[in-house]
Amino acid sequence: MTLRETLQRWRYNFIPDHLLGEILTKRWADNAIPFLAMVATVAGFGLAIPGFFKPSSLVESTRQLGEFTIVVIGLSVVMLAGGIDLSVGSIFALAAFAAVSTFFIFGLPVWVALLSALAVGALFGAFNGYLVGYLRLRAFLTTLVTLVIGRALYDILVINFAAAVQQSDVSSPIWDFIGDGQFMGLSMAVIIALVLAVIAHVALTRSRPGWHILAVGGSRRSAHNSGIRVRETVFMSYVVSGLCAGLAGFLIACRLSGAGPGTGLNLEMLAITAAVVGGNSLGGGRGSIAKAVMGAIIVMMMNNSLIRLGFGTGTNQMVLGLMLAAAVTLDIRWLKNRHKVLNEVYVAPVHVRLPETPSALPGSGSSFALNNVLSKADAIGLGELEGPEDVILDRDDHLYCGTRHGEIVRFFAPDYRRSEVFAHTGGFPLGLAFAQDGTLLSCVGAMGLYAISPRGEVRQLSAETNRSYRSIVDDARLRDPNDLDVAPDGRIFFTDSTTRYDAHDWTLDSIENRPTGRLLVHDPKTGITRTLLDNYRYTNGVCLAHDGKSVLFAESWACRVHRYWLEGPKAGTAECLIDGMPGYPDNINRASDGTYWMAWLGMRTPSFDLSLRHPSFRKHMTRRLPNDEWLFPNINTGGVVKFDEQGTIIQTMGDLTGVSHPMVTSMREHKGHLFIGGILNNRIGRFKIEGADPNWTGMSSYWGSRS
Amino acid sequence: MEQRGQGWTQERIVFALAVVLFIVAALGLRGFADPNNLIAIVRSVSVLGILALGMAVVIIGRGIDLSQVSVMAMSGAWYLQMLNDGRPEGMALLTVLAFVVFIGLANGFLVAYGDVPPIFATLASGAVVYGLVRSQFIGSETVPLPPGHWLEALGRMRLVTVPVEVFLFAGASLLIFLFLRYTTWGRYTYLMGDNFQAARTIGIPVRPMNLLRYVISALLAFAAGLLTASNLFSINTRVITSTLLYDIILVVVIGGIGLSGGKGGVRNVVGGALLIGIMLNAMTILDISNIYQNLIKAIILLAAIIIDSLMNPRDEQTAQQGDI
Incomplete structure (x- = not known):
């Protein structure tokens, strides 16, 4: 064997080119980019901000992250079903107000406040779901309008009742614990977000309603033709989103013990950016709760760090907009060209040198000689x-x-x-x-x-057959x-x-x-x-x-x-x-x-x-x-x-x-x-x-x- | 089969509603029929109308431009800022013009070549435009118009007691009308909105046309920004968080331009703008506070979208996947 051939042999037989193609066929490979982005964001900003990784600092900065993650999880469910919910910011604010007013104005126990926040979220979500699911309106514009309606309602409520909340002297240790306390070094918001993420993940990947959501998002027509109740599924996805926003609203109500005009403002932009940056596809079908959580961490980290680092007004919007545009474009281009990339890299030939062989020519006299x-x-x-x-x-x-x-x-x-x-x-x-x-x-x-x-x-x-541990493709x-x-x-x-x-x-x-x-x-x-x-x-x-x-x-x-x-x-x-x-x-x-x-x-x-x-x-x-x-x-x-x-x-x-x-x-x-x-x-x-x-x-x- | 020009089309309903509303308001509201108020109505509508013209061009070709308000406010503000900083007029105007055209091209590029849904492309670009200009180019939330500028004169200009922006709105309407009716690309816009794939298949240059539509929208937004500056002698970038964007969509949808594209024209924009102008003015005279006005407008917009979807229903079998 010549040196050139030996080198080729080493190059193609010992460098496992084929693994790249096999990894790309895996659905979990889509998580790689958001994951790296998350690590880079957390590490970069964490090092740029002094004292960021101190436990006390982390508990406080993750409190907001917990609430935000809950909202993004709900939004991701809607997006997986092929829709979008812009009204999460309004639902969040209205639910926070419902909790605050139940607790402070009516003096009812904390669990009633929680229920009222969830009820507001579910109702608002059901309203969205009815419009988008049953009346089949365009999800984006419809929830844009319900966002405005919700915001207008909230502004009216806050103007009329904020004073009553401020003057109230109701207090409860449970309320304060949910808002300020921590359990095993984690704030309640983070714990609830983690539990919710696990539940949502299992529900989406292991339960019938979850599969229906993915099916509807993946191909609405096929889902309809295969007997899935498409409208009901879409409706339910908005109710879930509403419930999540409601839960997050309750948590911020506990944290701030009040509701101001800024509550939930521009939350929808943050949440959409988070969901998309995490790698959830617009138009549905592709995505996961893990992606939602990663996206939430990236966006929240970016958003809060830019403020803490003292960048001027508008920088946040600019960065968010750029992130959204880049993530959406990448996602769409990747979805469209994934199979081309796969075709480019999947076939990975190896060097083989077959031994010399006796001739098979007719009449050559070897035992392999062909006849007629x-x-x-x-x-x-x-x-x-x-x-x-x-x-x-x-x-x-x-x-x-x-x-x-x-x-x-x-x-x-x-x-x-x-x-x-x-x-x-x-x-x-x-x-x-x-x-x-x-x-x-x-x-x-x-x-x-x-x-x-x-x-x-x-x-x-x-x-x-049995699955071997070393194979990346499913060799079972x-x-x-x-x-x-x-x-x-x-x-x-x-x-x-x-x-x-x-x-x-x-x-x-x-x-x-x-x-x-x-x-x-x-x-x-x-x-x-x-x-x-x-x-x-x-x-x-x-x-x-x-x-x-x-x-x-x-x-x-x-x-x-x-x-x-x-x-x-x-x-x-x-x-x-x-x-x-x-x-x-x-x-x-x-x-x-x-x-x-x-x-x-x-x-x-x-x-x-x-x-x-x-x-x-x-x-x-x-x-x-x-x-x-x-x-x-x-x-x-x-x-x-x-x-x-x-x-x-x-x-x-x-x-x-x-x-x-x-x-x-x-x-x-x-x-x-x-x-x-x-x-x-x-x-x-x-x-x-x-x-x-x-x-x-x-x-x-x-x-x-x-x- | 319904004949063209017969029956109650949405356009006629809107026009009739506008007339009825006008009569009711004129009879019922003190000061509504006052000539000054009428001028105020048309005036208030002209900025909205110019924006709605741009939105209409985009929507007819199946798209939407959510960055319009951002472009309007931020391009205007940057222009004024440069004038305040003592830059020469021509350079400031050219810079901002180039910026605006670039934003339009970027929107169109993302939509046409990046296959990004227009809603997200323009949502993102709106945020970027606001963030970029706010953080890099202008110093404060409100940028005043430098005294003695020609925009000031423009704002004060009257042609037979009618403010000049009414004529500008009329002129813009005429231009867009001519574009949509008499130019090849204007006519193609309808085909593109009606059936994008078919338009593309028969060889219509859908991608460059997308670029042009978003550039038109951005340029009209800049014009609206200048007009706002000439009216108010300043530009307040807080307009971004106001409901102006929803008002624009409201005008277009209520005027009868279906959101799925391919339908409507300048008439619909004018009709919608008049109706909304009358309505807003009546609410102001009735002393309904701003937040209640927002609620009412949003509910009307929701009703309009519901009616729109009932009149232009989407087909479950042919609706495009991911068309949200």
Whole structure:
């Protein structure tokens, strides 16, 4: 290897580029920017203001933060439902006045004051909710107007009753404690805000009303069409916002023991900025309570610090306006271009150097030399089938195969001219195998492991395995289940080819060539699926060895076949059986003479082999070229290979015409014939094998003769 | 099917209401029909009307400009401040003009190229304009007009006993009318407001048009600011926190320009402005205090928005996601 290639290898194989793309697919990644902004704001202003981090100072400065956070949480709920509530400032002020007047003027207990504040908030919120939810007015303008109405009402009330509040001599230790006291170093406002944040988070992410809110915000029309009561949900979101503003109003009433003309003024601008800066989307559906809290901290910190640092009038508005504009623009641009960014960074190829291989050229004399045998196969279902990835035969000689349309088709023996749809799986059935009781098992592409009873009833066996701790993408989900086989004890061994791409993006996986393929086992007795082996380059065909003591599986992009030991001294480990093949192996199945058949889905090409040694070339290719101009594995020429227990190649067959069986993904031997399937083919091939046991069937090989 | 020009359109209702209100006020309120009061009505309406013209141009093309009042007050205040600081007239005017055009462009840019909802773009820019000018360029809340300035003369000017700003309002109305009716981009504005995607698809330059509309709105706001200065001989930046913005929206919506865009014209603005002018004046004569006036205006605006949404209902299936 040249120095340049070695450096490339280090660069692309040891720097985990793929993690960036995987992180970007995560919803929590959206929190990174607001979180960093929060840390920077708190650290920056905290250091600029002397004594900021003193506990006594923190308790006082966080008191206001607690109230503000409560308001922002309520507003965020409305925004998640796709609306906006500008009237929070007015609700806040009116609720504060309600609490103050209940307590000071009417001399009622504190809990009544709390209830009155909450009632005012709920009522005002219900008014907004009725207008926006049921009358379907525009949320922004409507709440802008109710903001003015609320403010006007408040001004009138304050002018008429402020004196009565001032002259009152009512007092209560509870009132003062809520306003001034602290519990474990935290003010009541902060404690209440924290509790509320937890409740709101759980309600939004784990409860039906919360999901309805997110659904309505995400797509109002879809939510409506799927039966969610959209208007009621919108209505409730405003009531929640009103309640939150009411609660915050009660807290400020306790803190200030009065209500002045400035209470809640311009609060809506602060609250909206906070919600948006935290990363909640305008128009709904995307956002969280965590974002609301982060936004509240950023904005409150900024706002109070600018005042404390003595900047002139107007600086606050300027900074807030800039923050709002920047956050909204960023949010909208990010939402719009997120998938483009993801496309730019997700594919992260690695350096691979495949070993030298014997020639597969016809007449080259190597054991891999292709011939033209497959072109003479008889066609079954020609023109009726699309995509028989795998084929299998039952005890009555009937032939089964999957199709691209999600069906399993059964061809009837003996001539295989008649066919019927045996079952409909809904996904693309790939690998097939029969269990002892005649149940047909299938790896359904992008869906999981399925069982089809002899009467054609489809049942899901497994769609997930154990989650590994080191993976960022969710590797519990089966993304590309490919082939399977059954052990005598009923356990199902199967492969999941990649964890980074969906099944239809297999070309991207081949171009990236990152080893994420797995061998898994599903135990029907317990219903549990576990991962046995990981980090193979596109695991594909699976076949239980004739003696039942090991499992053979193909690693397509590495052109290798491995053996995984079930018993014996090496149980639980894998070893490489065949390396350096000139073709990409697919399914593996038993042959009648104690050897194995293996399909080649395509042949290696010098050009793609070379590109595997140039990861940066492949990276730029996926970014700059349209995908029909990409270089990826050749799948126009395949073949069938026979090998024995030691991995020695016995025979190689091909179709040089490219008409009948250019790409072979599967083959089954049955009563002296070989049945050939191809995932992109329009037929199943059948031809007589010279010298094969005319009575041998797969069913009898696995499960013995019929009892 | 209803024929054009027949039946009770909102525009006619508004006009009839204005007439009825005028007659009732004239008969019932002492001093309402006084010529001086009538002049005061039209005068009070002209600043509001000029602002509403700008708002109308933006709203017809489906948008809204919440930064208008901020631009009006702060551009005017900065201009006066520069004059007070002894800057030459031409330079001060040009600087502020450039600033105002820049704000309009920035609004339009955020909306057209940044895909930011107009409401948020202009809410933010309004705050920035206020904050920037207040903290950086002017020294106090109220900036007086330097004595002997031409704006003072303008404020005192009368053409046949009618204050000159009435004519300015009329002139601005005419210009906007001509723009909307006879220029290509003016006609396109309606298409854009009616169906933005379709307008864009058939090749209307929606993005540059967005820029132009917000620039027009900002320029009219600056004109309104100058006019305010000529009336009051000073500019009080506290007007930002007043309900002027809601009055502008009230004029536009009550006049019959649907908030979803594509409808209405200058007639609607004039009608709405007259109605609001008469109403405000009547309330002042009735000695209703300012805070009650605010309440009444807000309730009327709410009613207007409700009626607007009933007359121009939004379709659940075609309403744009995130159109708030």
